[in-house]
Amino acid sequence: MYTSKTDLQIKRIIVALVVLIAVGAVSFYFLRHPRVMDVGYRPQQPVPFDHRLHAGELEITCVYCHTSVETSAHSTVPPTQTCMNCHTSVKRDSPKLEMVRKSYENNEPIPWVRIHRLPEYAFFNHSRHVNAGIDCASCHGEVETQGVIAQKEPLTMGWCLDCHRAPEEYVIPTREISGLDVDPALLRSDIPKGPEHCSACHH
Numbered sequence: 001m002y003t004s005k006t007d008l009q010i011k012r013i014i015v016a017l018v019v020l021i022a023v024g025a026v027s028f029y030f031l032r033h034p035r036v037m038d039v040g041y042r043p044q045q046p047v048p049f050d051h052r053l054h055a056g057e058l059e060i061t062c063v064y065c066h067t068s069v070e071t072s073a074h075s076t077v078p079p080t081q082t083c084m085n086c087h088t089s090v091k092r093d094s095p096k097l098e099m100v101r102k103s104y105e106n107n108e109p110i111p112w113v114r115i116h117r118l119p120e121y122a123f124f125n126h127s128r129h130v131n132a133g134i135d136c137a138s139c140h141g142e143v144e145t146q147g148v149i150a151q152k153e154p155l156t157m158g159w160c161l162d163c164h165r166a167p168e169e170y171v172i173p174t175r176e177i178s179g180l181d182v183d184p185a186l187l188r189s190d191i192p193k194g195p196e197h198c199s200a201c202h203h
């Protein structure tokens with residue numbers, strides 16, 4: 001039925017398909033891998049801290065724990081003292097809080113794993129953004145409905161610029177849960193555009 005020529009062609013096609021699938025699988029793995037693509041990056045944390053419980057149910061504002069977000073470029077993760085404001089009495093014997101108690105007694109910070117990180121050469125300032133009436137949810141999603149924090153946005157240059165060009169499409173105005181002390185006059189629809197010149201973000 002088959003000539004040896006078509007037989008060879010079929011073999012070639014099969015080899016090509018196998019190579020294609022292998023290359024596809026490898027690139028799929030690397031492109032999907034959270035370390036590479038980052039969106040959805042959700043590392044295992046040393047303490048099973050739950051934003052849904054603390055921010056969602058207990059309605060503790062974001063700035064109660066992320067204190068520096070209004071005043072500095074970085075929004076730090078809270079020191080153990082902040083947890084102990086409550087946990088010296090609430091659930092004081094819980095095994096889930098073992099590492100928190102140890103950290104407090106030994107005066108050593110909890111080794112939280114950092115999730116969002118820009119490369120060194122890109123400059124980003126939290127206070128400038130949140131004081132312009134831009135809610136945390138614009139960039140981090142509704143953290144109070146997430147059990148564990150995962151990265152929601154790609155943090156690429158294109159992502160920054162999309163919003164800078166058309167903030168009205170991306171900005172969620174300050175919400176009560178953030179606890180930010182923002183002038184209500186800023187919460188208008190005409191939020192200013194962000195900069196697009198290179199030196200704004202690359203010093």
Ligand code: HEC
Pocket residue numbers: 045049051054055060061062063064065066077078112113114115116117136137140143144148149177178
């Ligand atoms: C009771 C304290 C507390 C409150 C309230 C709180 N957080 Fe957090 N947040 C933490 C801790 C602890 C971590 C580090 C562990 C983790 O990632 O879950 C964290 C991590 C984060 C991260 C990831 C940081 C990184 O490494 O990139 C974001 C983003 C964040 N919080 C946003 C929010 C927002 C937005 C709110 C308000 C809706 C909020 N948090 C309320 C304690 C708090």
Ligand code: HEC
Pocket residue numbers: 047048049050053054058060065078082083084085086087090091094095096097100
């Ligand atoms: C304003 C008070 C308050 C602060 C501040 C607070 N928590 Fe909590 N936390 C609570 C309450 C209330 C519960 C729920 C207790 C319950 O389930 O009855 C809780 C529960 C927990 C649990 C689950 C305990 C268990 O056995 O189920 C963990 C873990 C936890 N908190 C970690 C933290 C960490 C880490 C911090 C600091 C970053 C922190 N909390 C800050 C009030 C607080």
Ligand code: HEC
Pocket residue numbers: 062063066069073074075076077116117118119124126129130134135136137138139140155178180
């Ligand atoms: C305009 C976007 C944007 C808004 C609004 C924003 N963040 Fe972020 N956040 C980022 C980016 C980008 C990073 C990574 C910053 C870096 O690596 O320097 C980050 C990082 C963080 C971190 C990790 C520590 C750090 O500073 O690198 C925490 C915690 C955090 N944000 C909390 C918050 C909270 C709480 C709010 C609201 C009060 C908020 N963010 C509002 C974009 C935003």
Ligand code: HEC
Pocket residue numbers: 118122123124125128129132134138139155156159160161163164167170171172191192193194195200201
């Ligand atoms: C959700 C919308 C939004 C996103 C996302 C966003 N920005 Fe902005 N950004 C703004 C707005 C609006 C302003 C103007 C604020 C003002 O004029 O008060 C601004 C201002 C700035 C400024 C000038 C003020 C300053 O801090 O010096 C810089 C720099 C900046 N953004 C960097 C970034 C970078 C880097 C990213 C991405 C990692 C980013 N922004 C993501 C909305 C955004």
Ligand code: HEC
Pocket residue numbers: 118119122155156157158160161164195196197198199200201202
């Ligand atoms: C609003 C902030 C912002 C502005 C304005 C901006 N950049 Fe960026 N740029 C970033 C961020 C954040 C990154 C890192 C994330 C990434 O790689 O996409 C970046 C990454 C880069 C990179 C590395 C890209 C790569 O793939 O490794 C280059 C090169 C660059 N920018 C050049 C420029 C030039 C040239 C301009 C002016 C035309 C400019 N940027 C304007 C925020 C900005």
